Amino acid sequence: MFEGEFAGLDAIYQTGKILVPKPLKAFSYGKTYCLAMEHKEIGSLENGTLLGEQLADLHLDNINLIRNKQKNSFVGSENSDREPETRFGFPVRTSCGFIPQNNQFTKTWEEFFARKIDDQLAIIEREYHDMKPRQLWNQFLPKISSYFEGQEILPSLLHGDLWGGNAGECSSGPIVFDPAAFYGHHEYDLAIATMFGGFPSSVFKAYHKKIPKERGFENRQQLYQLFHYLNHWSHFGGGYKSSCMSILKSL
Template identity: 50%
Template structure:
């Protein structure tokens, strides 16, 4: 289990590192230790809590999210794939990731999918529902999810979503800074909708208004942003419910109730 978790984290760090948009600790190696345990060796960074570089984090996070889109635009402009082999990062036109990652200790399936709404429903919310079903068989959650599935496509009317490389678990405990600027770590990356990233960021604090202002000056809020943010927070509340128990049931149920109205 630990090896799978660390390999997903290593692949995530490598992917973010290649974009050259935002600082992460350089991953070195996943190693097996005597007795069956596993360790993940990475660069040591002398970090402190995010403070004066919050706005720069917003700018750099937006640059990370726009990186793949810009690659796509460059490819289109050049009108040819000649020389693509020399590019450090390839343009990705689907949602997913090339390996399993873990959000907490629970594995996330990242099978490639051309449609974001399908990817999110099937590979993010549905596995969480399946786990809840096994543990508690929560009837209300099951019924609300059946209704919500029908409503989700309507939250994405007239939206063209270009896959964005995401950190995937960007809460306040996974960001820091040093003298050179912001640092993000402990990712669970995949190519998804950029708005997804802001869901957990808004749930547990740690990000001030300068972070959001800088981010949205690069990627403005699209119509319907607030409702979609709730939908993305639903994943994290359900993930917490599956990790830590029914203390997170109320938040999960409330979001579903509000979204099916």
């Protein structure tokens, strides 16, 4: 049950770009599933600037590996022993909340993200018998490519569920945990970071000093927030329906 979270924590840990509790072992004891990890005393986030810088470094890590390989300059580079991931997805299933995520690799971000939305809509249809979100999404799909027009989207290793409750501060600095990791568009991680209380503005200011906003950023943020509102509808019920419908109608 915790194999996906173990793999996500380990992938982030191996980059050395942002602090996570080091995962030790995922195991079961009878019907109880467990994840053992390094102990950290975690309090509220204090250094938002450093978190923003480190999150940008995490997102740039795989992108830099790809670009270095394209330039045939791996030999002697800092990450010469690591191969980049050129696809979108993740080697194992993870969970966002309690809902398993289909992380089967795709060649394009557009295909991977559209599938994430499709999976959430299937849950809404099955559990709440509501077809209207699917109808609105299908109306939008023919123009989804316009949201990525002019963008070179290379896979970044993402936390995947980076709301304010999944980050804090320990004696070593900012720390993140409880990921739903996969390789995707770096902007995706910022969408939930502005929801449900969000993070201080210092996080985003520091992040965008390293990764500036590109044209269409705000529209894509709304698109990516749609996944999280649908996911919350799937988890917690129709209280999130209005937010989902508002975004779908505005796309």
